[in-house]
Amino acid sequence: MMRVLVLVLLVVNVLFFTWSRGWLDFVTGVPAEGGREPQRVGAQQRPERIQPLAASAVAALAQHSCLELGPLEGDAALAAAQAALKSAGAEAQVRSSEQPGxxxxxxxxxxxxxxxxxxxxxxxxxxxxxxxxxxxxxxxxxxxxxxxxxxxxxxxxxxxxxxxxxxxxxxxxxxAPQSRHSLVIPQADGLLAARLKAAKDPALAAGFKACSAAPAASAASAAG
Structure with a gap:
């Protein structure tokens, strides 16, 4: 009887040691480190590392202006510029005119x-x-x-x-007759305006200039 008890204790100790090393995690589904794993601790937010926005950034966010990109010659140029603005997180309105041939x-x-x-x-x-x-x-x-x-x-x-x-x-x-377009961002904050003007994307090479807010007729033509 004593031998059986010793054998059971030995097996239990071996299993506990194996589990504590994480070697049985994939079998038990219970991680040995539990809620104390370094990954979880590392993912926690640390308030001391959170930095408030600088005063200049706050002021830039409060400033809004109308920006116009163009002229864009043809539908292909328009589509490329729309994609570039979408990637930059900007929504624009389309203004179009037909240029005679x-x-x-x-x-x-x-x-x-x-x-x-x-x-x-x-x-x-x-x-x-x-x-x-x-x-x-x-x-x-x-x-x-x-x-x-x-x-x-x-x-x-x-x-x-x-x-x-x-x-x-x-x-x-x-x-040949051609469509000429421009893209208007009626309310671009200062940070967005600075980011767009500094962009090197060839699709935005036409450049941005100040504009007046897009008329209501153009507002329905939001860039996709």
Whole structure:
């Protein structure tokens, strides 16, 4: 009987020693360190380490101003800027306008100097205004006989000139119509304004400037 008791005590001691070392934590589910583990103590807040905001930071938070980012040319630039502002924790309103395009009536390429000189003489004789084509290197050298705000107007005038005997004229897009946007933050506090102005994100390269609060019509277009 005594031997059995000694054997039981020995087994109990071995189990307790094993558990106290944490070797049975995964089996028992009860950590040996209980609520005294260093991880829990380390995670506790320490009031002596909490620092109040500096007076300058408090003052900056109290200051609010309207900031406008732009102009942003095209929808892709708008989407990139919206994503950058969202990452910075800023919500903005969209202001948009449509920029008109520009179409020209141009001659064929006039690489030969003599041929180009004959064309110039023809246009002077017909009292047509003309100028060198610029902005489209792949189509130069050539002359422009007119500029128009819509492709339809340019096409109609090119047809009219064709009926007058001027052949080989082309309608070229000098500038495609494009949406121009800006993003407005009506009430940016001083800390946010400083952070945004110091940001190096290429999507914000258009820069921020002071603005007036966005009108009610634009308020419905909050940046996603």
């Amino acid at each position: 520009l179409w020209v009536i141009a001659t064929i390429k006039l690489a030969d100097p003599e041929f180009r000189a004959r064309k110039e003489e023809t246009y002077r004789r017909m009292r047509l205004n003309f100028e060198p084509l610029e902005g489209l290197p792949a189509e130069q050298p050539a002359f422009v006989l007119g500029k128009y705000p819509t492709q339809a107007e340019a096409t109609a005038e090119a047809a009219s000139l064709d009926r007058r005997g001027l052949k080989g004229l082309r309608v070229l897009t000098l500038k």
